[in-house]
Amino acid sequence: MSADDALTEIFRTEWSRVVATLVRELRDLELAEDVAQEAFVEASTRWAEDGVPRRPGAWLLTTARRRAIDRLRRDRRFANRLPDLVTGDTEQPDDRTIADDQLALIFGCCHPALDDEARVALTLRSVAGLSTREIARAFLVTEPTMAKRLVRAKHRIRATGIPFTVPESDRLADRLSAVCGVVYAIFTEGHRRSDGVELLRPVLCDEAIWLAETLVELLPGDPEVLGLAALVLLTDARRPARTDEDGNVVLLADQDRSLWDREKIDRGLAYLGAAHRRRRVGVYQLLASIASLHATAESHETTAWSSILSVYDVLLLRYPTPVLALNRAVAVAEVHGPDAALGAIDELAGSLDDYEYLHSTRAELLHRTGRTDEAAAAMGRAIGLSGNDSEIAWMRERIASWERIAD
Amino acid sequence: MMYALLLYGDENVGPQPGSEEFAEEMKEWFVYTQAVEEAGVMRGGEALQPEAAATTVRVRDGKTVIAEGPFAETKEALGGFYLIDVEDLDAAISWAERIPSVGYGSVEVRPVMDTSELPGME
Numbered sequence: 244m245s246a247d248d249a250l251t252e253i254f255r256t257e258w259s260r261v262v263a264t265l266v267r268e269l270r271d272l273e274l275a276e277d278v279a280q281e282a283f284v285e286a287s288t289r290w291a292e293d294g295v296p297r298r299p300g301a302w303l304l305t306t307a308r309r310r311a312i313d314r315l316r317r318d319r320r321f322a323n324r325l326p327d328l329v330t331g332d333t334e335q336p337d338d339r340t341i342a343d344d345q346l347a348l349i350f351g352c353c354h355p356a357l358d359d360e361a362r363v364a365l366t367l368r369s370v371a372g373l374s375t376r377e378i379a380r381a382f383l384v385t386e387p388t389m390a391k392r393l394v395r396a397k398h399r400i401r402a403t404g405i406p407f408t409v410p411e412s413d414r415l416a417d418r419l420s421a422v423c424g425v426v427y428a429i430f431t432e433g434h435r436r437s438d439g440v441e442l443l444r445p446v447l448c449d450e451a452i453w454l455a456e457t458l459v460e461l462l463p464g465d466p467e468v469l470g471l472a473a474l475v476l477l478t479d480a481r482r483p484a485r486t487d488e489d490g491n492v493v494l495l496a497d498q499d500r501s502l503w504d505r506e507k508i509d510r511g512l513a514y515l516g517a518a519h520r521r522r523r524v525g526v527y528q529l530l531a532s533i534a535s536l537h538a539t540a541e542s543h544e545t546t547a548w549s550s551i552l553s554v555y556d557v558l559l560l561r562y563p564t565p566v567l568a569l570n571r572a573v574a575v576a577e578v579h580g581p582d583a584a585l586g587a588i589d590e591l592a593g594s595l596d597d598y599e600y601l602h603s604t605r606a607e608l609l610h611r612t613g614r615t616d617e618a619a620a621a622m623g624r625a626i627g628l629s630g631n632d633s634e635i636a637w638m639r640e641r642i643a644s645w646e647r648i649a650d
Numbered sequence: 651m652m653y654a655l656l657l658y659g660d661e662n663v664g665p666q667p668g669s670e671e672f673a674e675e676m677k678e679w680f681v682y683t684q685a686v687e688e689a690g691v692m693r694g695g696e697a698l699q700p701e702a703a704a705t706t707v708r709v710r711d712g713k714t715v716i717a718e719g720p721f722a723e724t725k726e727a728l729g730g731f732y733l734i735d736v737e738d739l740d741a742a743i744s745w746a747e748r749i750p751s752v753g754y755g756s757v758e759v760r761p762v763m764d765t766s767e768l769p770g771m772e
Contacts (some may be wrong), residue, residue, distance in 0.1 A: 356739055403761055404651040406738035414740075 250290065254283060257300045258372030259457075263344035264304055264336055266407050269311055272351070273397040276369060278314065282307035301335045343409065345370075346461045349454075351400065351407035353422040361396035362425045363432075368393055370457075371450045381433070381444050419462070423471045423527060426454045430475045434482075443486065448479050459514065469518035470528030476511030477534035480504040492637040496543040508538045529558045548577035565594040569601055581611040599628040603638060615645050652693060652735045652762035653742040658726040659755025661700050678750040686734060686745065695732035726756060733762070 258279070265275035282303045296302040336344070352365040364382075367373045373381075379389035399405070410418045433447025455472040462468050484498035493499075515535055518528045532554050540546035555571035568591055576584035585608050588601065595601040606621035619642045626638050665671035679697075686692045704720045720727060729751070736742050739759065746757040 354739075356743075403759075404653070404739040404742070406740050408738075408740070410740065 249295070250287060253295065253299050254286075255372065255453075257303055258283070259345055259348060259370045260300055260341050261303045261307060262369055262372075263348040264341060265307055265311065266348055266351070267344050268308070270407075272365075272369060272400055272407070273394075274311060274314065275307075276397075278307040278310040279303070281310045298335075304335065342461050345457070346409050347407045349422055349458070349461075350409055350418055351405055353418075353425045354400075354405045355418070355421050356403055356405055357396055357399065359425075359428065360392060361399070362421075363428055364389065364392050365396050366425050366454065367429065367450060371454060373446070373450065377446065381447050419465065419467065422458070423467055426451050426458070426471060427475070427527070429454070430478070434478060443482065445482070448475070448482065451475050452479060464517075464521065466518045466521035466523045467525040467527050469514045469521070470525055470531045473511045473515035473518060473531035474527050474534055476507045476514065477531060477538045480507035480511065480538060486633075490633055491640070492634060495537065500542070503538065511535065511538065524557075526558065526562055529554055529561075546577070548574055552578050565591050566598070566600075569595060569598070569604060573604060576608055576611070581608040584608050585612070597628060599625045599634075602628065606641070610645055615648075618642075618645060651738060651742075652733065652764075653739075654760045654762055655695075655732040655734065655742070655746050655749065656728060656758040656760055657730045657732075657749065657751055657755060658758060659729050659751055660725055661727055661729070664751060664754045675750055682748060682750055683732075685748075686732060691734045691736050691745070693733040693735050695730070697730035698728060700729075701727045729755070 261282070262275055262279045265279055266272055269275050269278075285306055286299070286303055290296070290299075349366070349370055352369050353362050357365070364378055367378045367381075368375065375390050375393060376386050378393075379386045382389065384392075409415070429447050430451030433444040433449075433451060435443075452472075452475050455468070455475050458465075458468045459472050480503050481495070481498065483504060484500065484502040485493055487493055511531070512535055515528070515531050518531070533551050536547045536551050536554075552571065552574040555567065555574055558567055559571060569588065572584045572587040572591075575587050585605065588605050588608070591601060602621045602625035606618045606625060609615075609618035609621055622638050622642050626635050629635050629638070665675045683692075683695070686695075701720045704718075706717045706719065706721045708715045708717075732745070732749075734742065734745055736745065739761075742759045746752065746759050749757050751757075
């Protein structure tokens with residue numbers, strides 16, 4: 244590992260720990276992040292010359308605290324927070340305290356009183372430590388736009404009194420599902436982009452995996468958190484096979500399974516096993532079960548489609564959403580044939596008429612029943628609804644290939 | 651932090667005055683208010699008369715304009731408020747979700763401005 248990589252690795256692990264401690268001490272996310280940022284910048288120059296200190300986390304925290312004291316002295320508004328900080332200057336929190344602080348930070352950033360965009364942006368910035376520029380690029384907005392979004396969110400936290408605490412047990416489950424929702428939203432945006440040129444945004448997948456595994460460490464034994472970690476790993480394991488050398492989409496059925504990331508699959512399966520042993524089923528665990536049936540199948544044909552279909556049935560009983568019903572229809576096609584699946588999809592046309600994947604899925608099924616003209620028309624609808632250049636190119640190619648066969 | 655819990659609701663939805671349900675709900679309000687007081691977080695609060703009793707006053711170009719009714723016709727009208735002093739938003743939400751009318755109306759949780767932090771307020 245190069246010196247640069249070593250630094251990156253330290254920054255990666257220390258960022259949320261330092262920010263989390265500072266948020267508890269300063270009771271202000273914006274201030275905590277600003278001084279943490281300054282400490283990290285100082286570290287990158289100082290450590291390059293003097294070498295990495297024995298306890299880098301302690302160095303960063305102490306430096307950030309000094310910066311905070313400087314700022315607070317300049318700003319009378321915060322004068323009442325000074326005494327705690329000055330006396331606490333030399334104390335280093337233990338690992339248990341840091342873990343609690345990190346959890347509190349995550350719950351604060353994913354608070355339901357913030358809108359979805361704000362939660363995602365804050366979590367990537369404050370917890371995962373991505374720079375504003377990186378987050379802006381991942382969401383295809385300008386850096387000032389993302390900066391404004393983050394500032395607005397932090398001001399809202401301060402103005403509304405959103406706490407950075409682990410919620411009481413009676414609302415913990417609800418709030419944890421909000422946290423899982425944010426992590427999964429980050430993952431899906433990376434896994435299948437809704438707009439832009441490339442199909443994937445790997446940085447978002449990587450961050451979501453890191454967040455999910457961090458949650459597993461912080462809340463060991465929670466079945467939904469384990470399920471979430473399993474789901475993102477098992478799904479992301481397919482990443483190397485999902486596009487060809489030119490960046491074109493490769494469908495699950497056509498993927499070279501030897502390219503799948505075995506290490507991620509094994510890690511995902513281990514989490515899923517641990518989740519199952521808790522005997523409390525939830526949505527992420529069920530989705531991860533489906534992903535595991537794909538991950539362990541040798542080919543598309545030998546996939547345990549009837550098992551996948553049964554898991555979808557359980558999922559739909561608990562979470563009856565049209566998107567899940569659409570995904571179930573894909574399994575129906577493999578078990579009962581494309582005509583049965585088309586019937587199931589037609590029932591969804593009302594609620595998902597503007598959903599690209601309804602039309603592209605329908606197109607594939609129509610093609611399989613030999614109704615090429617209808618298939619091309621359905622794919623045309625999907626093209627009209629897509630905002631992703633890579634997907635559009637792929638869908639055009641699908642239509643062209645069907646027409647070539649038809650000729 | 652100080653929060654106003656603003657109680658909104660459609661005046662025609664929920665128990666109507668004079669009914670048995672209304673009397674039942676009054677007991678719930680009493681119990682709730684007592685709980686807020688006993689927790690030591692109550693800083694004020696009132697129930698408001700219906701919108702029909704509202705008068706709206708504006709001064710435009712130095713002229714006072716008085717209009718009958720609320721400032722805006724909305725489906726959900728402001729019916730009352732509690733002023734509570736609690737640790738954070740989660741604590742305020744905990745009180746809000748126990749309000750008797752929350753099952754059919756809405757409670758807006760609004761932090762009270764801390765004027766000591768405004769510039770010029772020495």
